[in-house]
Amino acid sequence: MKAPLRRAASGLAALTACAVLAGGALAQPPEPTALIDQQHCMFCHTVDQPFLAPSFRDIAARYRDNPQAQAMLEAKLVHGGKAHWGDMAMPPPVERGGPLSEEDAHTLVRWVLSQ
Template sequence: MTVMKVASPLNPICVTLALVTTASDCFSGDRPEPTWLIDQQRCMFCHKLDVPHRAPSFQQIANRYRDTAGAEDMLEQKLRKGGEAHWGKNAMPSAIERGGGALSRDDARTLVEWVLSQ
């Protein structure tokens, strides 16, 4: 005679914890780092997360522009096409000049939203 094992139901406490953890990640205000875009666009050649390097840190950029109307659009354009220096003498090179290749509006927006979440 073969005995069939019946799967036990999911532990409701574990399910609840998993859902709460997932929900808190979604609403924490932090965005996951778009590492592949950061690498592709060579952001870390000039920027660091929390200290200035050749350019301002991502946290400095977020602090300056987070609550500024129109900042997302301006920063998106700057990432894609480059732009004048706002932080000293070094202008922001375009995506192509950085060697990252063409940068779509959606990918630029992903980077901007991540930076502004710092």
């Protein structure tokens, strides 16, 4: 009586895991690892834990429904800007590892917002 139930339950878990994996693969742009290293993003951020800076997942959640977010965050990555999370502003690119092109900022923000 119990065994078939358990089989059904684990089958369901496997299906759910597949759906999550497939959905994630479709929705997420690839991680721009070289850019992230060059700009030392992970010196202050992590994907899912608040550290010196808000986590990328918190940032994505905050801006998910904001159609202006992509452009605003790209400008902030390239030029710096007002602090939205606390007293510490994000330093400009020269202090993070070198100049950042608008195209690279676009790639980075798209990735952050997909977390």
